[in-house]
């Protein structure tokens with residue numbers, strides 16, 4: 260499902276679970292598995308025990324700060340990457356498991372939410388029942404697809420498949436109007452690919468060609484598991500690749516998608532219907548129970564033109580094949596027999612991302628309940644693990660970082676007074692959301708039946724799609740969250756102009772009450788600054804204080820911003836993440852600007868606080884000055900081990916740079932860092948020409 264703003268989260272992990280949608284892609288998937296995670300209370304934001312003194316901090320600060328952590332934390336076989344966020348995620352997951360296991364015990368006194376999360380967890384865990392049922396629960400859906408005879412029947416069928424979470428051809432969902440953020444309208448966008456993103460279908464290098472062949476083999480195996488003869492399965496897999504390639508070629512690249520102007524084409528159902536001459540959009544809208552009138556946004560007109568042509572000239576048996584694949588693909592996880600689950604893992608986790616072992620089922624079932632019933636599970640989670648005092652401490656930090664940005668804007672030598680007034684206006688309008696929603700989502704209409712894993716998954720999709728579409732034409736709910744409370748992540752929403760910090764991340768090793776301000780600002784402060792800076796990165800700056808896509812910059816200031824941003828583009832373009840694959844400076848620009856600006860704001864906010872309490876800047880703790888500990892805490896927040904396969908996928912398709920560069924490259928641009936460690940101008944950790952915007 261489309262969520263524009265979630266592309267601005269702190270940690271977006273590359274596609275790993277197939278087309279689970281933007282939201283799932285942005286959360287820290289795949290889930291963590293620490294071999295022996297210490298209790299959260301033992302983790303520190305600054306930990307001198309992790310430092311490798313044999314490494315010169317001016318040569319490789321990431322290695323200097325993290326080598327000890329790497330030694331202590333070998334990459335688990337079931338992980339494609341393992342970092343400090345996964346370390347915390349693992350602790351959170353154990354807490355969630357306890358909640359779920361308690362809720363799974365049948366009892367007359369269970370609350371409605373407890374029944375739902377408990378029974379869904381139990382259903383997911385019951386592998387024997389899932390195996391025994393086989394494909395039977397999916398049979399009615401397979402029959403529906405088999406019954407598709409004409410193009411005239413396609414719209415209603417597609418609306419149904421979209422409702423049950425099948426990502427075929429395109430998506431339709433609600434979103435705030437780019438031009439009027441107070442108005443929720445329908446958005447139509449490109450979808451329907453089984454590979455991570457469109458360029459996987461077009462690249463011609465040997466590795467990409469090989470991965471396409473492996474993808475076709477995967478599709479073939481899934482068809483075979485579903486009962487097709489080998490020859491037919493092979494033919495059908497080729498059909499899937501051909502249709503998806505056609506869709507991919509007509510889709511925007513992920514870099515083009517980062518510019519909201521490219522995604523803004525106002526229309527309405529009548530207008531879009533005129534373009535879709537071979538697809539009765541009104542039938543689709545009626546079957547989806549979406550409004551037939553009112554404004555809509557055709558995010559990718561070129562894509563929809565191709566879709567229209569495809570429906571016209573593709574034999575119906577090929578369309579049925581494509582739909583059958585996406586149905587099987589959507590459910591080939593914990594809802595289908597282990598043979599499907601294993602094959603799905605093999606392609607998306609092992610081949611594309613390098614995992615050596617499937618994750619234990621309880622971890623995936625916990626993740627599943629978090630995805631389906633996140634605010635029911637989250638409510639129980641925060642009641643137990645997120646004391647109100649934490650919320651207050653985080654809020655104080657957010658306000659301090661915002662104040663630092665206020666000062667920073669005053670001091671910018673490249674921005675005119677006119678644009679500064681607007682920038683400050685936007686800054687002062689930012690809303691801070693911390694921990695969890697003020698009003699919890701009501702799951703009363705979602706039926707969870709014990710023993711019906713697949714049915715539950717289907718109903719959870721239907722519930723979510725109906726909830727999403729019901730927002731069209733209604734007032735915007737600014738209190739809504741796009742991440743669940745236990746999530747170890749954060750995001751900025753440009754159309755809401757708010758920053759969101761789930762309870763899950765506000766714990767050690769990111770934010771600890773046993774650590775001092777130097778450490779907490781270096782880590783969590785930089786997270787806060789990162790999200791805030793997203794409001795002013797190359798994408799976020801195009802939205803005004805009210806979340807409208809509206810230019811508030813003078814031409815001259817815009818040119819100066821772009822010139823500074825281009826410095827960052829070039830800096831990251833030059834980085835070779837894995838042999839033969841460079842980072843994409845334009846794709847990662849927003850995140851890189853947020854990293855750099857965010858760390859700078861955290862530094863300024865912390866200095867202000869330190870001065871207010873007359874902190875002795877020469878007093879060492881564990882051998883390091885407060886300034887040094889600020890930078891080390893920042894670096895230690897990013898310690899991550901990543902498999903080369905995953906690193907490659909990340910470099911090709913993820914707007915976030917790998918953690919090593921989120922640490923070292925950012926720091927080379929800050930003379931204040933070099934000063935704290937007395938680095939020479941020629942040191943690797945000092946950029947000859949530093950880049951700076953904010």
Ligand SMILES: [Zn+2]
Pocket residue numbers: 266267268269270789793849850853
């Ligand atoms: Zn971000």
